[in-house]
Amino acid sequence: MSKIERGERELRKVDLLVEIAGYLKVTVGDLLGQPVLLEDEDPEAQDIPAVRDALMSPRRLSRVLFARRGDTAVVPRHVAVFAEQTWSDFQSGRIGLVVKALPGLIESAQALEELDEPASRWAVSARIHHLAASTLSKIGESDLAWLAAERAMHAADRSADPLVLASAARAGTHALLAAGRYEEAIELGSSAAEWLRQDMIADDPSAISLLGMLHLRVGVAAARHDDRSTANDHLRLAEELADILDGDGNYWQTAFGPTNVRLHQVSIALDLGDVAYVVDHADDVDTTAVPVERGACHRIDMAKALSLVAEDERALAFLLEAEGQAPQLVRHSATVRQTVKALQRRAPSTGQASSPLMALAERCRAVG
Template identity: 55%
Template structure:
């Protein structure tokens, strides 16, 4: 953030702030993540008013990450407000783009909405609306969606569908899947229902759970 500030370029600073929100979220500092989002909106105001697509994308992603922070803080009104702001920016951008490696656009807003509903325990909404084509999205975003969707399917008792989503995600990016805590949590749930042969678990679910270090 200090180096970005020294560049005297609002877009560089906003990009650093986006990384900052990820770090704050990872450390459970939800309120600080939302405050950083508000600051970024002020920095980018002139560029956003001029409909600069890079500024729209960076601010849109900041709002989406801040919305996730609010949801994890169980603050639905704030999460909904931030999602609405991001959706307006995505509508202005008009399509799924990848300025500054954001992958921002209408689809990413929808994917974040699903992730937020999962954080707010609205499993039924995610199951009903989660079948989205994410093949054109950046790898990290498409994999994250499949992981979230699998979690919702598992919680809804749809174990086979949940495992299918995890396998698709793993084929796309083994590293992202095998190091994800939500994947491990879902696999632990799925292994409780996996078949047992000759006293040992032998299902594909259990084998994947071992790969992901969800079980010993």
């Protein structure tokens, strides 16, 4: 434990990180030192406290006490369009823009739920809260991510749409993974996948994509729980579903297809501690067919693996490439900060102040 605290030992497997967090009685996010505020290029941008205020508004506690007046009605179609635009920002790695939009979207989702119609209002609310859960998970706000995921599941239940519910369950796995609750993520993802498989329309690409992503999320959870057999089983199921699709797609913002399965094969191998495999396949996957966010995350994984075998120049190159694609995502990533700190420990002291590594460290708050 003391070696980890002093930075003399690197954490190669996520399950050890969870064990340490449990021993210290803190969350994984607390242990990694996740940022509380999210910076954006816009100085007027709202940050995480604004998202927290929207999620924890007392208006959510009672429709009777906080009945809305008629002049505050929202238009479901307009909210749905804005939500999809913000999903596009998320997949483009523009996390700051997403955080800026989330407070208003969450408040609009609540207003939609208070309407008597249309029935689609529940689906829109579920999608908004799914986006919130995914974003908050990405930046380490696991408690808020769980709250958003619970809201997504509640709205999805009311929507009576199996695809909406499957998508919301995916959000739930994101939140559970962020909190280090891997067994629960396996349970939720597996239950949702089994339920969707029985209820889905054959050859529906949306259903296939959602089912495939659920299997991938279970695979990730199993790998982080150090369950290699279960991880491989769900990877195989996802691969079979990807083969049914005609190439890579992005139904329901899943980015599901053969490329995403290959990306998960690499990231799951990293979670299982198969660093040599990841390094050997670092340049094998072409990410041009998937959204920017997925490609950037893959490069972050590659950098971490290369750092673990002290291939520091290649690791830094991957990080800078990822930053070029999605700067906000990279600069607020706990994995990036850990990797940069490992690179700094091995970097020569001369000339470090003006080096590209030090500049990156300052941008992602890995110094000071």
